[in-house]
Amino acid sequence: MPELAEVFYYAKQWDAGKDKRITALDIRSKTRVFRACDTTALTEGLPGAQLRSTRTHGKQMLFEFSKGQWLTIHLGMTGELAAKPQPYEPAKHDHLVLHTRTHALVFTDPRQFGSVLYHQGKTPPPAWLTLPPQPMDEGFTVPRLREILQRHARTPLKALLLDQRWFPGIGNWMADEILWQMKLPPHILGGALDEKAVRALHRTIKKVCRVALETVGVDWDDPPLNWLFRYRWEDGHCCPRCEAELVRESVRGRTACWCPVCQRPR
DNA sequence: CATCATGTTATAAT
DNA sequence: CATTATAACATGAT
Numbered sequence: 001m002p003e004l005a006e007v008f009y010y011a012k013q014w015d016a017g018k019d020k021r022i023t024a025l026d027i028r029s030k031t032r033v034f035r036a037c038d039t040t041a042l043t044e045g046l047p048g049a050q051l052r053s054t055r056t057h058g059k060q061m062l063f064e065f066s067k068g069q070w071l072t073i074h075l076g077m078t079g080e081l082a083a084k085p086q087p088y089e090p091a092k093h094d095h096l097v098l099h100t101r102t103h104a105l106v107f108t109d110p111r112q113f114g115s116v117l118y119h120q121g122k123t124p125p126p127a128w129l130t131l132p133p134q135p136m137d138e139g140f141t142v143p144r145l146r147e148i149l150q151r152h153a154r155t156p157l158k159a160l161l162l163d164q165r166w167f168p169g170i171g172n173w174m175a176d177e178i179l180w181q182m183k184l185p186p187h188i189l190g191g192a193l194d195e196k197a198v199r200a201l202h203r204t205i206k207k208v209c210r211v212a213l214e215t216v217g218v219d220w221d222d223p224p225l226n227w228l229f230r231y232r233w234e235d236g237h238c239c240p241r242c243e244a245e246l247v248r249e250s251v252r253g254r255t256a257c258w259c260p261v262c263q264r265p266r
Numbered sequence: 267c268a269t270c271a272t273g274t275t276a277t278a279a280t
Numbered sequence: 281c282a283t284t285a286t287a288a289c290a291t292g293a294t
Contacts, residue, residue, distance in 0.1 A: 003272055032289070059273080077273050078291080093291085110291050113273055154283085164274085172272045253285070255271080 002059060002075035004134075004169030004209060005217035010075060011061045013105075016083035017051050020100035022065075026090045032112040033076075033095045042118040045069050046098065051105075057131050058168025068122055076113030082106045134168050136209040142202045149198060153191025159252035160190050161205075169209070173229060176257050178208050180228040180239075185263045186249070186256035192265065232257040 002010060025046055029039035049065040056062070061081075063071040073081070088104035090097050096116060098105040107116065119125040133139030148166045161167050161175035170178070179186050181204050182197075193201060215221040223229045228246075231237050237246045239259035248257050 006272075035289095074273085076289095077271070111271090111273095112290055115274090159284095162273090174272080176272095254273090 002077075002079060003171030003174050003212075004058065005212035005215070007059050007061060007075060007169070008056050008213060008217040009220055010079075010081040011054050011056045013081045013083050014051065014054060014063065016103045017098065017100045017105045018054075019050050019052070020102065022047050022049055022051075022098050022100060024099040026094065026097040026099070028090075028095045031095050033079075033107075033109055033114050033116050035115065037116050037118050039118075041120065042071075042116075045118070045120060046071075051098075057128070058134055058164055059171070060168075062124060062128055064124070068120055070119040070121070070125055072115075072117040072119065072125055072127075073107060074115045076109060076111060076115065078111040079107065079109035079114035082108070132165060132168055134209075135170060135205045136213065140202075140206070142199055145202050145205075146195075146198050149190040149193055149201075153189060155190050156187045156251050157184065157190055157193075158186035158254070158256050162252075162254060167205070170205075172254055173232065174208055174212065176232060177223075177228050178204050179256075179258060180241075180263060181208065183263050185260075185265060186251045186258050188265050228257070228259075 025043065027039060027043060046065065046069055049067050049069055051063060052066050053064040054061070059074060061073045063073070065071070084104045084106055086099070086102055086104060088097065091108065093110040094106055094108045096107040117125065133144070148160070152160055158175055158179060161170050161178060162172065176186070182201060212223060215223050226240055228240065231240050232246065238244065239246055239262060242259065242262045244259055244261035246257055247260050248255050
C-alpha cells in the first residue's frame with residue numbers, strides 16, 4: 001500500500017534502531033528485491049555500523065549508516081518496514097533483517113516489487129542529489145504545476161499524477177482522492193484545465209499530501225471520513241458526497257476509482 | 267479456477 | 281525521438 005504518507009510512516013519504524021550497533025544481519029540475497037543490489041558488499045559492509053539518519057523522498061527511503069554506508073529502499077506494492085523486539089526470527093517474506101541488541105529492523109515484501117540498493121561513500125547515492133520537489137515542498141509551485149500540465153497536455157490527469165518524475169510520492173489512492181476532491185474525472189486531459197483550475201489543483205494536491213502525512217504518516221490513522229479514501233474498496237461502494245455508485249475503470253493501465261456523477265469535466 | 271491488487275520498468279508498437 | 285500500450289515481475293486475497 002505504500003504511497004507518500006505510508007512510506008514516511010514505515011521509514012520511521014526503523015528509528016527504534018537509531019545509533020545502535022548492527023550485530024548481525026539476515027538477508028535473502030537471491031530474491032528479486034536485490035535485483036540491482038551488490039549483496040556481497042552489503043553483507044560485508046553493514047555489520048558493526050550504526051544507523052545515523054533516515055529520510056524519505058516520494059516513495060523512496062534512504063538510510064545512512066555510520067561509516068558511509070547507504071541503503072535505499074523502495075516498498076513496491078506490498079513492502080513494509082518494522083522494528084521487532086529481540087529475539088526475532090525472520091519470517092517467510094523477510095528479505096533483509098538488521099539485528100541490533102534490542103531490535104530487529106525488518107524489511108518484508110511478499111510480492112517483491114520493492115527494491116534494496118546499497119551504496120558506499122561520503123555522499124548520498126547520486127540519485128539523491130538531483131530530486132524533483134515533492135508535492136508538499138516549497139519548490140512545488142503553481143508555475144511548476146502549470147508547466148507540467150502544459151507539457152503533457154494530452155495525458156490523462158490521472159496518469160500524470162502517478163508519474164513519479166512530477167509528483168513523487170503520489171500513488172493510486174492519492175491520485176483518485178485528488179481527482180475526487182477536484183470533482184474532475186480521471187481521464188480529463190492535463191491541458192484542459194484553465195488557470196483557476198490549475199490553482200485549485202495545486203491547493204488540492206498540497207492538502208491531500210499534508211493531511212495524509214498528518215494522519216497515515218503519523219500513526220497509520222485513516223484520513224478524514226469525508227474523503228473518498230475509505231469508500232473506494234468497500235462493497236457496493238458509493239460516493240460519500242452524492243451517494244452515486246462509484247465506478248472502476250482502467251486509465252493508462254491502472255485502475256481508477258471515481259464518481260461519474262460529481263466528477264465532471266470543467 | 268479466475269480475477270484483482272495503494273508500483274515500476276522493459277519492450278513493442280505507433 | 282517521443283508517446284503509449286502491454287507484459288512482466290511474485291504472492292496473496294476474494
